[in-house]
Amino acid sequence: MGGCFPCTRPPKSDEKDQIPPTSEKLKSKSSVDLKKQSSLNENQISSSASGRIAAQTFTFRELAAATRNFRADCLLGEGGFGRVYKGRLESSNQVVAIKQLDRNGLQGNREFLVEVLMLSLLHHPNLVNLIGYCADGDQRLLVYEYMALGSLEDHLHEPSPDKKRLDWSTRMKIAAGAAKGLEYLHDTASPPVIYRDLKCSNILLDEDYNPKLSDFGLAKLGPVGDNTHVSTRVMGTYGYCAPEYAMTGQLTLKSDVYSFGVVLLELITGRRAIDNSRAAGEHNLVAWARPLFRDRRKFSQMADPMLLGHYPARGLYQALAVAAMCLQEQPSMRPLIADVVTALAYLASQSYKPQNQTNQTASQLAAPGSPQTRVDLERRPPSGSERDRSRASK
Structure with missing residues (x-):
């Protein structure tokens, strides 16, 4: 999984361009307001979609257990945003892919938030399904359906x-x-x-x-x-x-x-x-x-x-x-x-x-x-x- 990087030297731009503007709405079957985010925690993620986000919240301990403490033999791939592991959720016995974002990598809180919001509100057979996320302390993890054949x-x-x-x-x-x-x-x-x-x-x-x-x-x-x-x-x-x-x-x-x-x-x-x-x-x-x-x-x-x-x-x-x-x-x-x-x-x-x-x-x-x-x-x-x-x- 390759990382992303600027295609060319970026023009000067306000960072708010990286998240959905406060005044816009994103709808998929229903209209959902996206509220301005200045920092990130679980309460803000939940409220940003008027309580309609379907994604589950996980603790870091749950996801560590699912990946056997992020063992090397569970590693599926690595890119600029972090590592992706194959795991099994103890609560449902479901096999999943867990992306652990690199705390020093290219994807920050804003991009993490955009991914959670987008994949929670948009659903189609040709879009990967987001099962849930973890925002414990400075840990940022995303839990997806497992795609058996990779990329x-x-x-x-x-x-x-x-x-x-x-x-x-x-x-x-x-x-x-x-x-x-x-x-x-x-x-x-x-x-x-x-x-x-x-x-x-x-x-x-x-x-x-x-x-x-x-x-x-x-x-x-x-x-x-x-x-x-x-x-x-x-x-x-x-x-x-x-x-x-x-x-x-x-x-x-x-x-x-x-x-x-x-x-x-x-x-x-x-x-x-x-x-x-x-x-x-x-x-x-x-x-x-x-x-x-x-x-x-x-x-x-x-x-x-x-x-x-x-x-x-x-x-x-x-x-x-x-x-x-x-x-x-x-x-x-x-x-x-x-x-x-x-x-x-x-x-x-x-x-x-x-x-x-x-x-x-x-x-x-x-x-x-x-x-x-x-x-x-x-x-x-x-x-x-x-x-x-x-x-x-x-």
Whole structure:
């Protein structure tokens, strides 16, 4: 689980940008007021959501017992925010994942609070379920449902010998599920929520490879009314940040769409967003891919070699088309996440067997991001909320 860090030197900004403003509301089935937090304790967490937070509170002793005193053999992963352990709650016998935040690490009280509030109020099959939290003294721990297969990064970039490689159909299933999680944040939450830290290490997989978005400490409430963006300190992970956000600090829903495009490209190519071990000119995945998007004869070169050619040619090009549109440098040119869900749900629904692969040539298919591809996307039945469509027209 990788940590998060500023994508670039952050502009001067008031720290209150890191938590939901006092005057805004976050709703998921019901309207919940978020009160201003100046310090953190259990009473404040409970009152900040008008007593409606579903997450349980745990003592540090309970969570220490669940992890056998945080033994090394219970460690699942470690990142900039702290360590994650596998544990079993004595009260319910439930297997859980427990994140112990590093008291000297990158995630502070404000980010901890945001994560508790967001995951207590937002619920979707493609968002990780927060079971509870601990705020004993200076200890900060979060208790999540246990995701048996770990993160997408574990399978795509750091597979162990006992892990099977992701096949094409599974990759499209993961991409479609992650997009649905973003769609919920953008279209259902009111105000919309900007995830701000979409990356492979933050996409967790259950035993059936169903993906769930995790780590909401950097999430922000999106623009409301006539506002087109939220101005905030630039935070995220290098290689995934939208260029306009990294340069100006102006955050929009389309910033998430760009990050999703990077993840989709990782799924297609098997390459990391940033990989300094590769040859010069190939360190940055998006920079490497841009010229290839313009040459349909090279599309097959972008497929992950670990797929061993076992992918549908048309499906590959259509997935590349979606990735290319998400990675447009101009935010207004990127699709709404609802349209991305429509496209990827179709690709994920197409069963594929290597022996049924058709002999399609690249010349028979549209280039990603070409006028033909964009028209095809625009001709799909309208989807997404009225809010998204009105924002896209601005």
